[in-house]
Amino acid sequence: MSTFNRLRPTLRATSNLSRIHSQHVVRALGGGRLASTHALVFLEHSNGVVEPASLSALAAASKLGSGDDAKITGIVIGSKDEVEKVLPTVKKLPGLSSVLHSSSALYSPPLPETLTPLFKSVLTDSKFTHFFSAHSSAAKSILPRVAAVMDLPAVSDVTSVEHSSTDDATTFTRPIYAGNAIATVRAGKDIPLKIVTVRATSFAPLSDGASAEGVEVKEFQAVEENAELTKHLETSVSTSDRPDLGTAKKVVSGGRALKNKETFQKTLEPLAEVLGAAVGASRAAVDAGYADNSLQVGQTGKIVAPELYMAIGISGAIQHLAGMKDSKMIVAINKDPDAPIFQVADVGLVGDLYDIVPELTEKLK
Amino acid sequence: MRPSPARLLNILVPVKRSIDYAVKIRVNQAQTGVETNVKHSMNPFDEIAVEEAVRLRERLKDAVKNITVVTIGPTKASEVLRTALAMGADKAIHVEIPETPGPEPLGIAKALKEVVGREKPDLVILGKQAIDDDAGQTGQMLAGLLGWSQATFASKVDVDEVKGVVTVTREVDGGLQKVECKLPTIVTTDLRLNEPRYTSLPNIMKAKKKPLEKLTPQDLNVDLTPRLETVKVTEPPKRQGGSKVESVAELVEKLKEAGVA
Numbered sequence: 001m002s003t004f005n006r007l008r009p010t011l012r013a014t015s016n017l018s019r020i021h022s023q024h025v026v027r028a029l030g031g032g033r034l035a036s037t038h039a040l041v042f043l044e045h046s047n048g049v050v051e052p053a054s055l056s057a058l059a060a061a062s063k064l065g066s067g068d069d070a071k072i073t074g075i076v077i078g079s080k081d082e083v084e085k086v087l088p089t090v091k092k093l094p095g096l097s098s099v100l101h102s103s104s105a106l107y108s109p110p111l112p113e114t115l116t117p118l119f120k121s122v123l124t125d126s127k128f129t130h131f132f133s134a135h136s137s138a139a140k141s142i143l144p145r146v147a148a149v150m151d152l153p154a155v156s157d158v159t160s161v162e163h164s165s166t167d168d169a170t171t172f173t174r175p176i177y178a179g180n181a182i183a184t185v186r187a188g189k190d191i192p193l194k195i196v197t198v199r200a201t202s203f204a205p206l207s208d209g210a211s212a213e214g215v216e217v218k219e220f221q222a223v224e225e226n227a228e229l230t231k232h233l234e235t236s237v238s239t240s241d242r243p244d245l246g247t248a249k250k251v252v253s254g255g256r257a258l259k260n261k262e263t264f265q266k267t268l269e270p271l272a273e274v275l276g277a278a279v280g281a282s283r284a285a286v287d288a289g290y291a292d293n294s295l296q297v298g299q300t301g302k303i304v305a306p307e308l309y310m311a312i313g314i315s316g317a318i319q320h321l322a323g324m325k326d327s328k329m330i331v332a333i334n335k336d337p338d339a340p341i342f343q344v345a346d347v348g349l350v351g352d353l354y355d356i357v358p359e360l361t362e363k364l365k
Numbered sequence: 366m367r368p369s370p371a372r373l374l375n376i377l378v379p380v381k382r383s384i385d386y387a388v389k390i391r392v393n394q395a396q397t398g399v400e401t402n403v404k405h406s407m408n409p410f411d412e413i414a415v416e417e418a419v420r421l422r423e424r425l426k427d428a429v430k431n432i433t434v435v436t437i438g439p440t441k442a443s444e445v446l447r448t449a450l451a452m453g454a455d456k457a458i459h460v461e462i463p464e465t466p467g468p469e470p471l472g473i474a475k476a477l478k479e480v481v482g483r484e485k486p487d488l489v490i491l492g493k494q495a496i497d498d499d500a501g502q503t504g505q506m507l508a509g510l511l512g513w514s515q516a517t518f519a520s521k522v523d524v525d526e527v528k529g530v531v532t533v534t535r536e537v538d539g540g541l542q543k544v545e546c547k548l549p550t551i552v553t554t555d556l557r558l559n560e561p562r563y564t565s566l567p568n569i570m571k572a573k574k575k576p577l578e579k580l581t582p583q584d585l586n587v588d589l590t591p592r593l594e595t596v597k598v599t600e601p602p603k604r605q606g607g608s609k610v611e612s613v614a615e616l617v618e619k620l621k622e623a624g625v626a
Binding site: 187319 | 384386387389390392399469470471474493494496497498499500501502503504505506507508509510512513514515516517518520532535536537538539540541542543544545546547555556557591592593594595596597598599600601604606607608609610611612613614615616617619620623625626
């Protein structure tokens, strides 16, 4: 509002110069929210902890701008217990100007059918200009549905965000063709709400401590619709003592050359143990049953960008490279000197992994 | 006695013609897209979708009345429809559009909604993403537009046509999730749902005689103009392969140098 008052005299001015000026201002005010953004960020959580990927989505939202003109509201959804458990942590997240929460037994676990009416209700007639989430399996299922019911396009898996307050447009980059090309996509002001999922490895979570005091916390009335469409039966989570693959600083990954499930574990686990690394796998290894589906790294699996990625017995198909080529340091161990993986590896060692990996594990102890 | 008509399933499988997954793509000179004068084939996730539809018929026999495949794409996209027909689909619909501009998932979903209105399927099976735009949105958008249930990233699909429900095991971050969707529903396929069959020559010949209906976006009354502007398409930063080392000791040294061990 203060901006409006400050500009008012300009609007009344009659000189030619100011008329040009005022046209610009009129257009600006006509948009209603030019020069300011308000992002809604979907904060996913489990066991009272905000998912690291959601923190990256929050970091992406912070790229829209800073100060009073770039507000960010976090939204937390779940059963009453879940929301109560995570809310204290959420309130302290850096960059948030307010927090919305909504709970219903219907929202746990989050299903697209039941969350879409809620999101539609939150986003309709609101001041939100952007809706961000992680490119997680839950959000990937929900956001496009929300976009469709609001008749808006969506932008998937973005790796950069740039907002221009002069024309109310946001420009994103996103990998296409398994990361073999980068598309720059512009969502102009004719798209009043930009719906975006964010590639977690491209946005480092904001560091703590920047959070404002007295963040506004509001409950949003649950919208209990579509309960009859889909029933959740069960979720089985593969547990591991190793760090989470998506966010681990180091990843030890195995391919088809690991022969079977037993050798896969026996060979890679000790190395992962001494490095404190997560274990990943190529699609070939997953398809052959050596490793769980959730460990697959690649275009259709997880995208990782750790400090160290060790590709062991992995040839380096396009689809696999798509999931790991942004790693800081890539080490390849393969007996085929012509394997494509060596074209991207910082350090390569040609040889039999069954000799090399145990020796390496021993030397790193 | 045959089951009552209401229980006969119609399955719709939308497919996309995309650059073959094995092709090393190149960004074009003008930076408007990629070189498309290369081998194309059916999007791999869509092949899985067609295969699943055909397997459902093999399992449920007469309960599956019709498998229709549909594509929205340029003239050449009818090739992928013939492939799908050779795999076992009964009929095909080709919504023909110009090569450029490439439509967006929202436009496609709107067109598919109209096709659903005409064909009245009980189950729509789509790939979880196209390997060209990697958007992964169309199935969810279609479900949203129709107000239907949805099960994305399916690795197992069980249809109970009598109860009118589909039980789907979904691949989610960290594990698996099982949901029960009320028909009609939208399923999107993950890689592990099945292994698509090869088409045999006799089936390819038979496919040539199966019906293929041509439509235009105007017939469906949809506008496929993209709403997002593709400013440019560029090559990703090149990663330079480093050196090879001769021994494990050297490798350990490199790791220590980089501070990762």
